Amino acid sequence: MTLVCVTGAAGRVGSTLVRRLSTGGYDVRAVVRPGNKKFPMPSEVETAEADLTDGRALRTAVEGAAVVIHLAAQMPLGDSTVEEYYDINVLGTLRVLEASVGAGRTVRRFIYASTDNTYGPADPNVMSLTEESEQFPGDYYGTSKVLCEHLVRNYRKIHGLQYTILRYGSVLAPNEAGSLFRMSWVRGFLETHSALGPRSNLWPLFKLAHGLATLLPAPDQADDPAVCLVGPDGAPWSIHLTDVRDTVEGTIRCIESPAAANECFNIVGPRATSFAEGAKVIAKHRDTTLLNAHMPVRLAFELSNAKAERLLGYRPRYDFESTLLAGSGDTRATDYVPVGAGWTAPTS
Structure with missing residues (x-):
């Protein structure tokens, strides 16, 4: 072999x-x-x-x-x-x-x-x-x-x-998906990149608008709501999860x-995941409230799989919702190794 x-x-x-x-x-x-x-x-x-x-x-x-x-x-x-x-x-x-x-x-x-x-x-x-x-x-x-x-x-x-x-x-990994698009995760995401300054891979965006985390609404302390970040053009932020x-x-x-x-x-995954989609999925399957937070800048990042599909036959199967469902409940998947205490966006 x-x-x-x-x-x-x-x-x-x-x-x-x-x-x-x-x-x-x-x-x-x-x-x-x-x-x-x-x-x-x-x-x-x-x-x-x-x-x-x-x-x-x-x-x-x-x-x-x-x-x-x-x-x-x-x-x-x-x-x-x-x-x-x-x-x-x-x-x-x-x-x-x-x-x-x-x-x-x-x-x-x-x-x-x-x-x-x-x-x-x-x-x-x-x-x-x-x-x-x-x-x-x-x-x-x-x-x-x-x-x-x-x-x-x-x-x-x-x-x-x-x-x-x-x-x-x-x-x-599926067991990490439930932490994404929640207030605690969004706040940590914004604060981490802001604190890193020029060492952040998102600094060209964050240097244009300081203190983005302060623009988040104050949630009920008993809840960790789903949050959709919206840019100045009314379109949601997006990241390409896999x-x-x-x-x-x-x-x-x-x-x-x-x-x-x-x-x-x-x-990469089948498509970019907008914060609108991610927050809606979290609110639906984690029985929490859904909030919008308007930002003066917008993150929008998407990659094409076309070459891998054409030459390798690569066709990613899992959108964010299917990943979330595979990580918990009766549909918990066994075809991956669970990791850590929760996924955090790369900072460097």
């Missing part, structure tokens, strides 16, 4: 991907950070510990693999210095690439997880971004991903390493498909 090596195997995408691969006819080696006991791997999955700063450990982790899926990365800058951050994300990717082309290499395809953040979500230059749209990221995370995309392409030119670049968009199951499906399609060779794809 084909051995697939997955870095970042304990993450939101990696945990579900590893399980799908292990039941889908692949041998899987899950690469996790040393000491990571976040969750137990399936018994049939081999585990390797390797930090992205440790080239030797990464060479051992990749040894014998036919496919490398590189998911591991640091998202928010947090307490790291910029130098430390880029050592993990950019030089870390370089080390995984070096491991993949080393002596006795067996890697035939390198799949790299990039992000929609490379386009610069605060001021997209077109309504539906394609893989040909300008990449102009607004933060350290997006910039690190653009640099890594260049590295991946260069390793094709220099070493002949076949690659696929996937630009994921705002991935969430159910982790769709993300994993798109990724697996790239392992064997000849059409995926040396290509880049947007892998």
Whole structure:
């Protein structure tokens, strides 16, 4: 069987991907950070510990693999210095690439997880971004991903390493969906990006209007209502969410498909989710009130799946409502790995 090596195997995408691969006819080696006991791997999955700063450990982790899926990365800058951050994300990717082309290499395809953040979500230059749209990221995370995309392409030119670049968009697991579009989440979203200042990927938008969180209505303390943010033109804000199951499906399609060779794809949900739709779904299924909050600016971010649909047959199945329903109640899904205490929009 084909051995697939997955870095970042304990993450939101990696945990579900590893399980799908292990039941889908692949041998899987899950690469996790040393000491990571976040969750137990399936018994049939081999585990390797390797930090992205440790080239030797990464060479051992990749040894014998036919496919490398590189998911591991640091998202928010947090307490790291910029130098430390880029050592993990950019030089870390370089080390995984070096491991993949080393002596006795067996890697035939390198799949790299990039992000929609490379386009610069605060001021997209077109309504539906394609893989040909300008990449102009607004933060350290997006910039690190653009640099890594260049590295991946260069390793094709220099070493002949076949690659696929996937630009994921705002991935969430079903059990996280119930926290979105509520007052607490919306307030946290606005306050976090405002506090980050120029380090926020949405700063081009937020610098035009300070104190957006103060424009939210004061809710009843016993309620956490659903909130729709509305721009000055009367249109709701929107973000392009992706159910982790769709993300994993798109990724697996790239392992064997000849059409995926040396290509880049947007892998996102079936359509952008407006705050009007999201808030209405939350109010309906969580039995809470629905409020509108008028903002002096508007966030509108949508990507096109057309290329992935045409070349890979990728057709995302889950809109926000179906993701929410899969995360709770009698319809609770078992085809993904639940994560954390709730989804938060990427901040860096």
